[in-house]
Amino acid sequence: MDYQVSARKYRPSAFEDVIGQPHVVQTLVNAIGSNRIAQAFLFSGTRGVGKTTVARILAKALNCEQGPTGSPCNSCVNCQEIAQGNSVDVMEIDGASNTSVDDVREIRENVKFTPFRGKYRVYIIDEVHMLSNSAFNALLKTLEEPPPHVVFIFATTEIHKIPATILSRCQHYNFRRITRAEIIARLRHVAQQDGVALEDRSLTALARASEGSMRDALSLLDQAVAFGGKTVAHADLETLLGAVPHELVRALIEAVSAQDSSGALSVLARLLDQGHDVRAYCAEVVEYLRNLLVASVVSNVSELRGLIEGSDEDLRQVTEEARLFTSEQLQDLFSLFTQAEDALRFSAHPRFVVEVAAVRATRLMKRNEAGSNEAVQPPRTVPARVPSSDATARPSSRLRTSPNGPATAVRSSGSTEGQSAGDTGPQERKKDKTGPAIPAQNAENDAAVVSVSEPSVRFNWERLQEEVAASYPNIAPFLEMGRLVGIQGDVITVGFSKQATVARAMLEKDDNMRALGSLCERLAGLAIRVRIVELTEADPPGPTMAQLRAAKEQEQRLVLFDRARAHPMVKQALDIFGGDLVEVRQVEQKEARK
Numbered sequence: 001m002d003y004q005v006s007a008r009k010y011r012p013s014a015f016e017d018v019i020g021q022p023h024v025v026q027t028l029v030n031a032i033g034s035n036r037i038a039q040a041f042l043f044s045g046t047r048g049v050g051k052t053t054v055a056r057i058l059a060k061a062l063n064c065e066q067g068p069t070g071s072p073c074n075s076c077v078n079c080q081e082i083a084q085g086n087s088v089d090v091m092e093i094d095g096a097s098n099t100s101v102d103d104v105r106e107i108r109e110n111v112k113f114t115p116f117r118g119k120y121r122v123y124i125i126d127e128v129h130m131l132s133n134s135a136f137n138a139l140l141k142t143l144e145e146p147p148p149h150v151v152f153i154f155a156t157t158e159i160h161k162i163p164a165t166i167l168s169r170c171q172h173y174n175f176r177r178i179t180r181a182e183i184i185a186r187l188r189h190v191a192q193q194d195g196v197a198l199e200d201r202s203l204t205a206l207a208r209a210s211e212g213s214m215r216d217a218l219s220l221l222d223q224a225v226a227f228g229g230k231t232v233a234h235a236d237l238e239t240l241l242g243a244v245p246h247e248l249v250r251a252l253i254e255a256v257s258a259q260d261s262s263g264a265l266s267v268l269a270r271l272l273d274q275g276h277d278v279r280a281y282c283a284e285v286v287e288y289l290r291n292l293l294v295a296s297v298v299s300n301v302s303e304l305r306g307l308i309e310g311s312d313e314d315l316r317q318v319t320e321e322a323r324l325f326t327s328e329q330l331q332d333l334f335s336l337f338t339q340a341e342d343a344l345r346f347s348a349h350p351r352f353v354v355e356v357a358a359v360r361a362t363r364l365m366k367r368n369e370a371g372s373n374e375a376v377q378p379p380r381t382v383p384a385r386v387p388s389s390d391a392t393a394r395p396s397s398r399l400r401t402s403p404n405g406p407a408t409a410v411r412s413s414g415s416t417e418g419q420s421a422g423d424t425g426p427q428e429r430k431k432d433k434t435g436p437a438i439p440a441q442n443a444e445n446d447a448a449v450v451s452v453s454e455p456s457v458r459f460n461w462e463r464l465q466e467e468v469a470a471s472y473p474n475i476a477p478f479l480e481m482g483r484l485v486g487i488q489g490d491v492i493t494v495g496f497s498k499q500a501t502v503a504r505a506m507l508e509k510d511d512n513m514r515a516l517g518s519l520c521e522r523l524a525g526l527a528i529r530v531r532i533v534e535l536t537e538a539d540p541p542g543p544t545m546a547q548l549r550a551a552k553e554q555e556q557r558l559v560l561f562d563r564a565r566a567h568p569m570v571k572q573a574l575d576i577f578g579g580d581l582v583e584v585r586q587v588e589q590k591e592a593r594k
Contacts, residue, residue: 006218020178029070040152044159045175048215051155063118128154129161177212180309264358295322352551478503480546495535
């Protein structure tokens, strides 16, 4: 016997075998049992949920030699011919390829003839929404008053394209998506019948990828067996599906709970190294945060099993990780990554958007923890507040002098490295490729501050970049290609990747180093050395200054869109004209007066 795909081999042949559509099955069985058979049925729903299968079972139930009956025998000649697709009394028509008026006229001529062997002539028209308007109009009269021996069964995936005049003449049955639990149970049964070894998490991954379609799930199972044989490893299945490994989602959540910004960025770097899509990853993170939130507020295990789809081991892991957060923290994290998911639709730099969201998530946990701990001692150095549009868009870097020990360097990744601040007096400068430090913007305050000695030095990083762009435009683009590596004493290290050799060489020129030195000395009032190095694999990953600037500009654009949409006049205009915002531009006051 020729090979058959699982979707055909295990297709239900009776109403009791149909999975996930009990409301449809019960109604049809009762209608047949009480002899209340409609003249036309309309089955709607997404792909692979059983519309055509139920239509064939209904045709068998109407023409079975023991029927009409709700339980066709599947052994008589009529049932076997219908199952094989060669019954003269059951016509299956593809609406996508028979769209003209002439095709409908042919149907109208043929409905006059009585059935050859069964009791009904059944017309199954799949993808009926593809018929033209003229074809629908030609079908109206026949559909409203067909001969008593004719039953029409329409199937469609786009119910909104069916004219109201057709809908009013049919009994409409809406097929719902099949739940993951039902798909997993069916896949496990098929795997056992075929002798295929699959892990429970592999079945869950297949069910998730099928998106509620049983046919898609069985097709993916066949594909997995063709790839891995009778024993399918979970790693091979993830590679085949192109799915985001669940371990990477959990690793990011663990880094957020540990307030480890560097670890969160490392997880994202691993994700991209493996070739996964950050948009799909962000959606998985949002779904997992939703599950954590549900687990944090629902204590009943049976109720939780109905709200979260997954195995018992998945529910146990979700419940354990939910204890690491409060429900308020999970709500904030959910909102944060939901906003990032929305921003990904318009961003040309999806990686930067997710990286900024991950860093903000770790710092959100820090702020929540600091707000609940009144005994936290503030650092001795208190930066002056300078207005800034977004303090989280660039890496923070400053030295704080602790009352009980040496200064500590706080980096943008959220990790704190204890380092000696050195003596407080001026130090001898070496005549090498070093110059004044280039500190970064503080992510916790609106001003970027670098404190290297007593008295403290206050340094506005954004002001420095503006000065460099205005006074030395030939330096600014090369400076933005690097990123801050660390601070030690009065030396700030700026690193460049191996590919940025041109930018590094340009900044290391004596004239450019002197230019940076004069700007830093004028803004800080004290010379600070900057050291330019080449990044290695041992250095933690992170975005460059240009990447952070692009992410910040994108966030500012989104903020402008949100503010514009919240404006009463804009809301009224959108309600009147029914449009959407395409572009939002900030107008200066002088320009506005004109």
